[in-house]
Amino acid sequence: MTSSTAITREDSPAGAVPQNAWLGVVSAEHASIAVRRGFVQLNHGKRHNLARMNRGDGFVYYSPTQRMGDKGRLRAFTALGVIDDDEPYLAEEVMHMGAKGAIRPWRRNVRFLQLRSVRLSDVSGELLLTRQPNWGYSLRFGLVPLPVGDFGTLRSAMAV
Template sequence: MNEMQRAWLGVVSADHTQRAVQGGFIQLNHGKRYGVARLRRGDGFAIYSPTEQYREKQPLRAFTALGVVADDAPYQAEPMSMGERGTVQPWRRRIEFLPVHRAMLRDVDLQLTRPANWGYQLRRGLVPLTVLDFEALRALMA
């Protein structure tokens, strides 16, 4: 594999992360294209899960998956129900997920989490992650 140039952090509940890992894909922001379109083949991709289940209030605060972008462009999946959001045809990217175990946020020291209000940017659903932070997560989660 070529040396990784970029990495990203996606924000996805742990239950949805499990489906993504099983399917070898990622979709973000309810299937919108703009987030997954920023990814390039070979980019590192980490998933942070604020909760165990989507719309749950009980916090999890863990890194739940790691992988590498494995395709060249977003693709549209089959239409799927998004509950009250109706039916959507989500945009996705192929990810080669690595065999890892969860790492709790409190056990990780990342450049990303050092600023006081670091968590505010997670509302976007996708944030740049340094390659150093990705490698630190890979070492901790292996």
């Protein structure tokens, strides 16, 4: 990763635990773009979920698919980092949403760790999140609270 917003394990000690953590849902392709550019964008650029997060919160991207609209399933945790600003901001560029027109999306800055993706099936037995019945149903909201212990488990599992 070449992004100036990427952080190494030295910048974020293995023992450092955020007070809160979040799981955002986007395709792996969109997660890759966000990691390269150092931001979080959810729910087609809407502000409401981004405003729930605070500076220093842990953040993980979960990607059900490789590309938006794909029928094939990926089901992987594709990025992990820490929220690095105080408020959502409007992006400079315009996003074209097909029949819905063009929008300027809301974003948050994130300092992403240099990690590898890990499949859900490789860690689901270790996560509190996945122990709840029908846990995946909540992912349709685009952002869900993630137990802080799960953030640590994922950080370890995704270590390069």
